[in-house]
Amino acid sequence: MKYNKDGYELTAYSTMYMDYGLTITKDGRELFSNPHCFSNESYGSACQADCEYECECEEQRPWTDKEWTECLESEFNDLIEAYLGPIVTVPWEHGDRYHFMEVDFTGDLATDVKKLDPNLIPKELDLDDIVTDYHGRTEYTGRAIFKAWFRNELERARNEEVNHG
Numbered sequence: 001m002k003y004n005k006d007g008y009e010l011t012a013y014s015t016m017y018m019d020y021g022l023t024i025t026k027d028g029r030e031l032f033s034n035p036h037c038f039s040n041e042s043y044g045s046a047c048q049a050d051c052e053y054e055c056e057c058e059e060q061r062p063w064t065d066k067e068w069t070e071c072l073e074s075e076f077n078d079l080i081e082a083y084l085g086p087i088v089t090v091p092w093e094h095g096d097r098y099h100f101m102e103v104d105f106t107g108d109l110a111t112d113v114k115k116l117d118p119n120l121i122p123k124e125l126d127l128d129d130i131v132t133d134y135h136g137r138t139e140y141t142g143r144a145i146f147k148a149w150f151r152n153e154l155e156r157a158r159n160e161e162v163n164h165g
């Protein structure tokens with residue numbers, strides 16, 4: 001139940017729940033995963049007997065891999081847009097992993113922290129979270145981001161003091 005396009009791989013999978021899950025990876029990196037993406041009311045099962053109007057079959061048959069692939073293909077743009085917004089959050093073992101899809105890190109923490117939304121840092125980020133950019137190559141811990149952000153804020157406050165008084 002996979003579909004590939006533009007370096008993205010979409011995988012639909014059945015879960016222990018009633019719904020079907022979706023994982024999106026790019027170049028082998030997981031950007032999104034949610035076990036409840038596709039409701040089983042609209043996805044994953046089909047009529048057995050080509051019922052003319054409403055399906056009256058006692059049991060429906062599961063979609064074939066081909067039917068899943070066709071679904072992922074036709075909904076590709078919507079799924080990418082819906083689930084890979086400006087920030088993609090993926091839970092990992094100690095916290096969350098934030099992918100900033102519109103950010104390109106340089107590898108210099110003091111510079112990179114300025115590229116992040118300053119409102120997000122004190123509100124959303126935990127010390128154990130991981131922050132990475134679109135490419136996912138440079139990773140910072142929430143702790144490192146906090147320190148750098150705080151240093152920048154201090155410097156800004158100091159400059160304001162010098163300028164105003």
Ligand SMILES: [Zn+2]
Binds near residue numbers: 048054055056057
């Ligand atoms: Zn039917």
